[in-house]
Amino acid sequence: MSSPKPALSVRGTLAGKHVLVVGVTGFLGKVLVGFLLHAVPEIGRITVLARTKRLKDARTRLRAAFERSPAFRPLRERHGEGLGAFLAEKLDVVSGDAREPLCGIAPRELDALARRLDAVVNVAGLTDFAPDPLDAIGVNVRGALGAADVAARTRHRRLVHVSTAFVAGAVSGPVDESLVPGLSPNGTEFEPAGELRAIQSVCDALGRRASDVGEARRARIEAGTARAHALGWPNLYTYSKGLAEHLLHARTDVRVTVVRPSIVECARSFPFPGWNEGLNTAGPLVWLTGTLHRRMPFAPDHVFDVVPVDSVARATTLVLALALADVAEPVYHLASGDKNPFTLGRALDLTSLARRRQYARSDEPFERLVLQHLDSVIHGVAPEEDPILPAARTAARFARDALVAFDPSVHLPAGLRARFGSRLGAMAQRAGKSLGTTARTLGQVAEMLRLYQPFIFDHDPHFRTDAVRRAAAQLSDEERATFALDVESIDWRSYWLDVQIPGLDRWSLPLLSGERPPEDPAFDLGRDLPLLDAEAPSVRPPPLTSGLYGDGGPGEAE
Amino acid sequence: MTGPLVGAAFFRLETALTHEPAWHHARALSAQAPSIRARLSGLGVTTLAGTLSLHPALGGASAAARAGWSRLRGFSRDRIEVLGADLARDRLVPRIGPHARRLLDDARERGLVLVLLAETIRAVAVPAAAQLGIDAAHVLSSELAWSPRDEATGELEEGAIGPELSPAALSAFARAHGIDLGASAAYGASAADAILLSHVGQPCALDPDAELARVARSFGWPIVRGLAAQAEVSA
Numbered sequence: 001m002s003s004p005k006p007a008l009s010v011r012g013t014l015a016g017k018h019v020l021v022v023g024v025t026g027f028l029g030k031v032l033v034g035f036l037l038h039a040v041p042e043i044g045r046i047t048v049l050a051r052t053k054r055l056k057d058a059r060t061r062l063r064a065a066f067e068r069s070p071a072f073r074p075l076r077e078r079h080g081e082g083l084g085a086f087l088a089e090k091l092d093v094v095s096g097d098a099r100e101p102l103c104g105i106a107p108r109e110l111d112a113l114a115r116r117l118d119a120v121v122n123v124a125g126l127t128d129f130a131p132d133p134l135d136a137i138g139v140n141v142r143g144a145l146g147a148a149d150v151a152a153r154t155r156h157r158r159l160v161h162v163s164t165a166f167v168a169g170a171v172s173g174p175v176d177e178s179l180v181p182g183l184s185p186n187g188t189e190f191e192p193a194g195e196l197r198a199i200q201s202v203c204d205a206l207g208r209r210a211s212d213v214g215e216a217r218r219a220r221i222e223a224g225t226a227r228a229h230a231l232g233w234p235n236l237y238t239y240s241k242g243l244a245e246h247l248l249h250a251r252t253d254v255r256v257t258v259v260r261p262s263i264v265e266c267a268r269s270f271p272f273p274g275w276n277e278g279l280n281t282a283g284p285l286v287w288l289t290g291t292l293h294r295r296m297p298f299a300p301d302h303v304f305d306v307v308p309v310d311s312v313a314r315a316t317t318l319v320l321a322l323a324l325a326d327v328a329e330p331v332y333h334l335a336s337g338d339k340n341p342f343t344l345g346r347a348l349d350l351t352s353l354a355r356r357r358q359y360a361r362s363d364e365p366f367e368r369l370v371l372q373h374l375d376s377v378i379h380g381v382a383p384e385e386d387p388i389l390p391a392a393r394t395a396a397r398f399a400r401d402a403l404v405a406f407d408p409s410v411h412l413p414a415g416l417r418a419r420f421g422s423r424l425g426a427m428a429q430r431a432g433k434s435l436g437t438t439a440r441t442l443g444q445v446a447e448m449l450r451l452y453q454p455f456i457f458d459h460d461p462h463f464r465t466d467a468v469r470r471a472a473a474q475l476s477d478e479e480r481a482t483f484a485l486d487v488e489s490i491d492w493r494s495y496w497l498d499v500q501i502p503g504l505d506r507w508s509l510p511l512l513s514g515e516r517p518p519e520d521p522a523f524d525l526g527r528d529l530p531l532l533d534a535e536a537p538s539v540r541p542p543p544l545t546s547g548l549y550g551d552g553g554p555g556e557a558e
Numbered sequence: 559m560t561g562p563l564v565g566a567a568f569f570r571l572e573t574a575l576t577h578e579p580a581w582h583h584a585r586a587l588s589a590q591a592p593s594i595r596a597r598l599s600g601l602g603v604t605t606l607a608g609t610l611s612l613h614p615a616l617g618g619a620s621a622a623a624r625a626g627w628s629r630l631r632g633f634s635r636d637r638i639e640v641l642g643a644d645l646a647r648d649r650l651v652p653r654i655g656p657h658a659r660r661l662l663d664d665a666r667e668r669g670l671v672l673v674l675l676a677e678t679i680r681a682v683a684v685p686a687a688a689q690l691g692i693d694a695a696h697v698l699s700s701e702l703a704w705s706p707r708d709e710a711t712g713e714l715e716e717g718a719i720g721p722e723l724s725p726a727a728l729s730a731f732a733r734a735h736g737i738d739l740g741a742s743a744a745y746g747a748s749a750a751d752a753i754l755l756s757h758v759g760q761p762c763a764l765d766p767d768a769e770l771a772r773v774a775r776s777f778g779w780p781i782v783r784g785l786a787a788q789a790e791v792s793a
Contacts, residue, residue: 346636352592353640360644375592493636 007474010483013321015042018116022098022147023124024048025061027277028162028264028309030071032123035270035313037090038074039482045090047113047532051097051104058095063529068519070507074271076523084525094532098124098143103150110153112534119158119324121316122147127280129235129451132217133224134203140240141196144248152253158323159248162316165260165305165333165463167242169232172460174338177260177331177467181249185242186232192246199227199243234454257328259319261312262305262335262463266503268495270310274503277517282306282347283508284448285456286501288376289351292438293445295379297386297453300345302460303337307487308495315468315485322471332471335463336487344456345378350493352376354501382457383449389442396439403432565741566696566732567665568754571676571683573747574764576653579619580677580700581608583645584626587682590641591633600629620720623677627702631712638702638710642681650682651689657784658764662690665743671696671735675754677719698723698731721750728757746770755779 014036023029036043050058066072066087079086094113097104105113124147126139144161151159168175169185184190203220210216221236228239248256265282267275276283282304289296315334322328336342352375359372379386406428408421449456465485472484507517572580581604588600607625630638665672672692676683676699683699700718703711717727732739743760746752749769755761756777763774763781774781 346634349592349634349636350640353637356590357640357644360648373594373597377592493640497640 006476006479008321008325008327008471010318010321010475010479011040011042013325014040014317016044017118017324018045018047019043019320020047020049020094020113020117020120020150022049022096022103022120022122022143023162025050025065026123026125027280028261028312029123030065030069030277031267031271031275031309032121032313032316033091034072034075035310036317037086038078038270039314040317041086041090043090044118045092045116047092047094047117049094049096049098049103049105051095059093059529059531062093063525066529067523067525070275070518070520071271071277073520076520081526083523084527087525088527088530092530092532098122098146099138101142101146101149103143103146105150108534109532110150112532113150114153114155117151117154118156119160119320120147120151120154121160121162121320123162123316125162125164125241127237127278129237130221130225131236133199133220133236133240136224136236136240137196137199137203137243140237141244141247144244148248148251148254148256152251156324157254159254159256160259160316160320160323160328161244161248161256162259162261163245164238164241165262165335165461166234166238166455167245167260168461168463169238169242170234170454170459171232173462175333175461175463177329177333177464179245179249179258179331181246184231184233188231190231192243192250195243196247199224202227234459235451255323255326256330257319257323258331259312259316260331260333260335260463262307262333262337264309264312265306266308266500266507267310268308268490268499270313273499274506275309276503276507279508279511281455282500283504283512285347285452286351286504287509287512288445288448289348290355291441291445293389293392293442294374294376295386295388296348296376296456297379297381297383297449298344298348298456299380299460300343300348300378302344302456303341303462304344304347305335305337305461305463306342306347306500307334307336307485308490308499311485311487314483318468318471318475318483318485321483329467329470332467333463333465334468334485335465336490337462338464340488340490340492341462342490342492346492347496348376348378350496351501354497357497383446383453389446389449393439393442393446396435396442400432400435400439403428403435406432561736563736563738563741565668565670565743565759566673566735566737566739567662567668567670568673568675568742568744568758569662570746570748570751570754571650571674571678571686571699573751574745575658576650577747577765578650578653579608579623580679581619581622581626583642583650583678583682584623584629586645586649587633587638587641588626588629590637591629592637596629596632600626603629618721620677624714627679627700627710627714628712630702630710633710635704635708635710638679639681642679643685646682646686647689650686654690657782661745661764666691670743671737673698673731673735673737675719675723676700677721679714696735698727721748723751723754725753725757728754749773 021033024033033046050062052058053061076083094105094109102110122144124139124143126136148159151157171185182189202223206219206223207216210219224236228236233239233242245258263281265280312334319332356372359367362368408417408425412421468485472480510517569575572578585604588604589597591597591600604626607622673696674683674687674692678699680699680701683697684694687697698719701715703713703715705711739757740759742758744754744758745762745764746755747764748767752770752773761779763770763779765783766774766781
């Protein structure tokens with residue numbers, strides 16, 4: 001007895017389609033575009049939006065990324081010298097800025113896109129927990145609205161918007177894939193458009209009132225964070241992403257599908273195991289376990305909902321196909337906790353074990369003999385209630401001040417001064433400097449724990465992922481193997497020890513000490529990436545024959 | 559299990575191969591508790607127990623091992639299995655000298671199924687076996703009991719392997735894996751291994767203690783000496 005025909009083909013649906021991706025220069029954006037080009041070469045065209053940065057125009061920046069970024073390594077390996085030709089056929093670049101109206105795309109290019117696009121995918125986002133609200137609003141809210149405005153001008157008015165599962169706010173327990181418009185996470189009714197105007201107005205007023213740029217920024221962050229808390233969001237990041245979702249939900253001129261990944265971390269396999277970019281959520285926590293502060297204020301049984309970036313790319317591709325086939329549900333969580341939970345306690349234990357292995361092999365005696373044996377331990381007290389850290393910081397500062405103030409000519413008797421004065425003075429200055437670094441590090445630790453407290457201690461949300469599983473059930477076995485959210489198969493021990501920690505060590509943690517992660521060896525595309533050709537006639541996609549199997553169905557209405 | 563029976567070669571990890579008692583593993587693992595206090599406590603208890611193991615009246619090495627495993631109470635499965643694998647790789651397997659490895663290779667070349675018998679816990683024995691090319695299914699070892707939270711309870715599961723392998727356990731294993739004990743070899747070093755050696759067709763005493771040497775001579779079992787010194791040199 002033959003199995004029923006799959007109800008959806010991702011490749012068939014995406015074949016010949018033209019999508020605009022906003023946010024390609026980010027961590028997820030690169031992996032998503034790389035995955036689309038690698039796994040769905042049948043796709044018609046991807047227009048990627050990028051802005052000029054540090055005097056490099058969009059095209060130059062993106063060419064450099066395709067030539068050197070490890071994220072595009074599989075494409076370079078597959079196509080070799082032919083990559084330039086492949087990209088010329090499948091990709092073009094449009095200059096713009098996600099923070100500007102209509103993504104800052106020039107009118108001529110906008111008209112061309114409006115004629116050609118099948119969907120807009122917005123992956124752009126500012127992921128800092130405590131950014132300047134002007135930046136968070138600019139990218140996470142206005143950027144989303146700009147992408148929606150672009151989508152609204154196209155034939156099909158489709159937008160796939162990447163948000164975050166943590167728009168759920170300061171909650172614990174099961175979190176449904178839904179949005180109640182105008183209701184904040186703590187049940188406060190609010191008017192999204194009015195909220196946007198209000199937060200903008202407050203930020204503008206604080207800017208005018210402050211005496212300098214730094215004071216203005218601090219005041220804005222304080223006010224924005226207070227507002228986020230008042231509505232039940234733990235920080236400005238989740239507040240701005242949540243506000244964006246509410247505003248998009250209110251739009252009637254665009255069909256929005258929301259993707260909400262949880263904590264996006266190192267790739268399992270695409271572009272290669274361990275790939276990561278920037279400092280995401282786990283990076284700072286892993287860094288924390290390597291500091292002198294060993295008492296971790298984690299709730300050990302709370303879910304640490306990590307999802308590898310390539311799992312997000314796979315499932316977002318699936319959601320894009322659903323949106324193109326006009327069968328998408330409104331919201332998709334991309335998370336691991338409901339089917340394969342990984343806890344904070346386990347993450348901490350495995351991180352300690354990973355460090356032990358590294359220190360055991362180290363050439364540094366201090367690491368081998370001391371650090372190897374200093375595991376981080378769970379401390380079941382909220383960060384704000386832990387007296388040790390502030391006390392340690394105060395002690396470090398006190399000792400630093402005392403050592404820096406040490407003056408052999410004053411503090412040593414004449415006899416000792418002559419023999420040891422200069423040496424002791426130099427030692428005191430070095431020790432003082434070192435303690436100053438320690439005090440600063442402890443300050444960073446305290447600030448980090450304060451920002452992370454909602455996630456590591458206070459709340460334990462469990463994001464349901466029913467929608468993406470329903471979608472994957474419609475696929476053939478082969479396509480499910482490529483495009484399903486594959487988190488059940490993650491062996492967390494193996495992933496954490498062999499993929500995540502080495503990946504963070506290589507690609508993310510060096511950023512904390514000001515180092516740049518390595519780029520891949522030089523590769524020459526041999527040509528510039530094509531710019532969006534506003535004059536070219538619109539290329540109609542081939543007739544849909546395999547987007548939906550079975551009779552009826554929406555198909556392409558041309 | 560159906561199908562033709564095959565011969566096996568049984569190797570005792572602690573006596574024939576590494577000459578290191580299981581309580582040393584317990585001590586090494588218990589010294590790696592997350593907290594320093596638990597570490598020092600574990601180290602102290604297992605060292606004391608190990609010292610007492612010299613007195614058979616106090617339970618011997620087996621009691622020392624159990625005391626040591628009890629200090630793993632509360633350890634996560636991750637911690638025990640990761641550290642166990644590291645212990646096997648970095649400490650146990652390097653102790654196996656070239657002559658012992660030759661015995662393993664000879665057995666393999668003769669078409670015998672290699673079986674590792676270990677008083678130590680599975681988290682140590684299985685990774686050690688893997689490095690010796692022995693399938694996990696052919697490891698007969700003790701196993702820790704786990705709580706529903708996947709933490710060690712400090713107890714061993716029923717059927718833990720002691721210094722003496724019970725004839726019933728040996729027969730049951732042989733039946734389950736289609737092993738013909740008459741066509742099998744076994745390598746042991748202590749008096750406790752006499753039972754194992756007496757149940758196979760090709761017993762061999764490796765650096766036997768006085769009691770096993772006496773038994774071996776009385777039964778005409780071959781005796782091989784010098785492997786223990788190699789193990790210490792290798793370690």
